[in-house]
Amino acid sequence: MAQKFHVLGALLASVCFAGTTQASEFTGVLSAAPRLAGERLGAPPTAVKAPVLRLAQAENPVTPADETQDAGDETAPEKAADTDRGGAGDGADGAAPAEADKAAADGARSEAPEGEASESEASEGAESAPGEMRAEDAPADADAPMAGDAPMPGDRAPGDSAPDDSAPGERATDDGAPDDGATDGSPSAAEAAAPGEGESADAACLGAEEAFAKAIGENGTKALQAYVKDFPDCSLSDVARTEIDQRQVAADEVARVARDAESRISEMQKKLEEETRKGAAAAAEKQAPFLALACDTLAASPEDPERPADVPGVPFAILDAPRAIEACEAAIAANPDEPRLEFQLGYALDKAGRDDEAMEHYRKAADADYAHAWTLIGTMYDFGEGVPEDDAEAITWYRRAAEAGDALAQRYLGTKYRNGEGVEENWDEAAKWYRLAAEQGDAFALNEMGWLYETGRVVEQDDVKAATYYRQAAEKGNRTAQHNLGLAYLYGRGVAQDPVTGALWLSRAAEAGDTDSQSELAGLYRDGRGVEKDPKLALTWLRRAADAGNAAAQNELGLAYERGEGVEKDMVQAARWYRKAALAGEDSAQNNLGVLYRDGNGLPQDDEKAVSWLQKAADQGNAVALANLGFMYMQGGNGVAADPMRAANLMLEALAQGEDRAERLLIDDNARGQPAAFRRAVQERLQDKGLYNGPIDGILGRGTQAALRRYQELRG
Numbered sequence: 001m002a003q004k005f006h007v008l009g010a011l012l013a014s015v016c017f018a019g020t021t022q023a024s025e026f027t028g029v030l031s032a033a034p035r036l037a038g039e040r041l042g043a044p045p046t047a048v049k050a051p052v053l054r055l056a057q058a059e060n061p062v063t064p065a066d067e068t069q070d071a072g073d074e075t076a077p078e079k080a081a082d083t084d085r086g087g088a089g090d091g092a093d094g095a096a097p098a099e100a101d102k103a104a105a106d107g108a109r110s111e112a113p114e115g116e117a118s119e120s121e122a123s124e125g126a127e128s129a130p131g132e133m134r135a136e137d138a139p140a141d142a143d144a145p146m147a148g149d150a151p152m153p154g155d156r157a158p159g160d161s162a163p164d165d166s167a168p169g170e171r172a173t174d175d176g177a178p179d180d181g182a183t184d185g186s187p188s189a190a191e192a193a194a195p196g197e198g199e200s201a202d203a204a205c206l207g208a209e210e211a212f213a214k215a216i217g218e219n220g221t222k223a224l225q226a227y228v229k230d231f232p233d234c235s236l237s238d239v240a241r242t243e244i245d246q247r248q249v250a251a252d253e254v255a256r257v258a259r260d261a262e263s264r265i266s267e268m269q270k271k272l273e274e275e276t277r278k279g280a281a282a283a284a285e286k287q288a289p290f291l292a293l294a295c296d297t298l299a300a301s302p303e304d305p306e307r308p309a310d311v312p313g314v315p316f317a318i319l320d321a322p323r324a325i326e327a328c329e330a331a332i333a334a335n336p337d338e339p340r341l342e343f344q345l346g347y348a349l350d351k352a353g354r355d356d357e358a359m360e361h362y363r364k365a366a367d368a369d370y371a372h373a374w375t376l377i378g379t380m381y382d383f384g385e386g387v388p389e390d391d392a393e394a395i396t397w398y399r400r401a402a403e404a405g406d407a408l409a410q411r412y413l414g415t416k417y418r419n420g421e422g423v424e425e426n427w428d429e430a431a432k433w434y435r436l437a438a439e440q441g442d443a444f445a446l447n448e449m450g451w452l453y454e455t456g457r458v459v460e461q462d463d464v465k466a467a468t469y470y471r472q473a474a475e476k477g478n479r480t481a482q483h484n485l486g487l488a489y490l491y492g493r494g495v496a497q498d499p500v501t502g503a504l505w506l507s508r509a510a511e512a513g514d515t516d517s518q519s520e521l522a523g524l525y526r527d528g529r530g531v532e533k534d535p536k537l538a539l540t541w542l543r544r545a546a547d548a549g550n551a552a553a554q555n556e557l558g559l560a561y562e563r564g565e566g567v568e569k570d571m572v573q574a575a576r577w578y579r580k581a582a583l584a585g586e587d588s589a590q591n592n593l594g595v596l597y598r599d600g601n602g603l604p605q606d607d608e609k610a611v612s613w614l615q616k617a618a619d620q621g622n623a624v625a626l627a628n629l630g631f632m633y634m635q636g637g638n639g640v641a642a643d644p645m646r647a648a649n650l651m652l653e654a655l656a657q658g659e660d661r662a663e664r665l666l667i668d669d670n671a672r673g674q675p676a677a678f679r680r681a682v683q684e685r686l687q688d689k690g691l692y693n694g695p696i697d698g699i700l701g702r703g704t705q706a707a708l709r710r711y712q713e714l715r716g
Contacts, residue, residue, distance in 0.1 A: 319351045466488070467494030471485055558575070623662075644681040683695075
């Protein structure tokens with residue numbers, strides 16, 4: 001019984017002082033502890049209230065007089081709390097101490113020794129006992145049960161009759177109370193000699209209450225299960241088992257609720273996703289036209305005849321590829337069956353240099369019979385972008401698109417025939433496809449038709465028609481046509497001569513970046529033709545063209561430095577710009593560089609380099625270079641030996657091109673003062689050409705002069 005008292009005291013202490021949520025949650029379990037403990041020990045359940053346990057608070061013992069006050073007397077202050085929370089013991093008249101009440105309620109044994117008087121006798125005049133009995137102070141070997149106590153292990157079972165003989169050292173009385181034969185408060189010798197079974201059980205449960213208090217305060221069941229395993233037969237093990245069961249039930253309920261909640265949430269999420277999908281689809285359907293418009297605005301080709309009528313298109317050179325790609329990908333997601341958008345995404349990817357992806361989208365559009373996609377696939381094969389370069393394959397795609405009426409494909413196919421790329425050169429076919437493209441307003445084709453009429457190539461030469469085609473193309477912004485129309489006005493070809501209008505069209509082309517027009521405009525400002533003379537502005541346009549790599553402008557800038565026109569004269573700078581232009585193949589610059597090497601002007605004198613550069617220029621038909629070489633071979637020197645026949649050929653060729661020095665030498669001066677061998681060589685060359693039949697005497701008389709003019713007319 002002492003064990004039961006000890007455990008309940010420790011348990012209540014843990015509940016009172018833990019201050020935890022778990023302790024408050026298990027008040028019901030604690031209230032059931034006496035009943036469960038009694039059942040565990042084999043005693044029948046009682047209706048006695050759960051004991052109200054207190055920890056020892058007073059250090060000084062209460063006097064016997066305090067304990068034996070009548071029920072009507074005022075109780076000690078430390079008893080008041082117990083009186084409010086507990087009741088009197090069974091069969092007591094109210095004068096017994098609080099410890100006797102507790103013993104009657106929970107079966108805890110008093111500290112009275114074995115032979116002490118019965119409970120009623122104790123209330124009348126027992127020896128003094130402590131005012132409060134601590135649970136831990138109860139002797140472990142006291143084994144006489146009080147009224148309502150469940151027997152400890154080894155006591156009699158419920159329903160058994162009292163045994164005839166009492167435990168060692170005891171005499172049984174009629175009411176079951178121990179005999180008062182031992183009044184000195186000392187245990188009997190038998191009791192002191194050997195511990196009973198209760199003492200063995202108490203030893204097995206040593207520390208159980210502390211372990212239970214700790215286990216009950218922890219979440220889950222593991223700590224309680226460990227407690228039951230460690231203290232299986234102790235009084236609180238059943239409490240622990242009950243708590244385990246209750247916690248498991250609670251855990252199962254939590255799990256069930258969680259599963260139900262998860263199921264409901266999952267179902268709600270599915271419904272939400274479905275509603276979101278429906279909403280997104282509806283929103284996408286509403287947004288689809290706007291997304292397509294964004295793709296059209298950023299990525300439509302101005303040469304695509306199937307683009308929306310109100311969309312001007314973006315030239316390939318200025319297309320913003322990243323923005324166009326993003327817009328077109330979104331547009332295709334919202335409009336998955338629109339080949340125009342597939343083409344435009346390919347167009348943007350093409351600009352971004354992502355050739356493989358561009359070809360993929362071009363083919364998707366082409367598979368849907370989008371004609372302009374056929375054209376762009378042709379360009380991919382034409383330039384070897386994303387696929388191996390293949391002129392024949394390019395022409396196949398161009399022809400397919402051209403026959404479907406795509407103007408850009410018609411233009412490209414015309415150029416293939418003009419240049420003989422992938423097909424045999426055929427100007428008639430070129431003119432045919434250019435004309436078809438021009439009829440659809442293709443600016444490039446319009447300019448090409450103007451050139452055909454200006455040169456009379458495969459069509460009858462017609463400056464008026466040429467100027468008409470140039471104007472149409474120029475008004476569409478084709479800068480080459482603007483240049484050509486400017487020259488037509490400047491020189492009066494097909495239109496009334498008008499230098500002012502000519503300068504205007506050249507200015508438009510120059511501002512658009514046409515370097516030939518920039519160089520031409522520099523000459524107009526230098527000479528004051530069609531514009532007010534302005535050497536500084538002339539130099540500005542000249543330098544702009546030269547810096548852009550225009551070889552003719554580089555040569556002109558070299559001349560400006562050589563002559564000091566608009567800049568300080570600087571032969572080193574002159575040679576620098578001549579070299580740039582000469583290396584680019586500009587024949588005038590090659591001649592000028594050769595002269596600098598010949599004379600050692602701005603460069604170290606070098607006859608070999610001089611002859612080399614002059615010959616390069618002469619091979620391109622440069623009249624000045626032809627005359628310069630002619631003079632060198634006529635006299636000999638400057639690193640070459642005299643060669644009269646070679647000199648004659650060079651001079652006659654320069655004369656045919658209208659070179660001033662050659663004309664003065666041969667016609668005006670009759671080559672007087674030149675070697676006779678040279679004059680005879682001139683007569684021989686004219687005779688070989690069937691233009692002279694007089695004597696080969698080196699005298700360039702009237703017959704020779706007539707032959708020279710005839711040669712000039714025929715070659716001019």
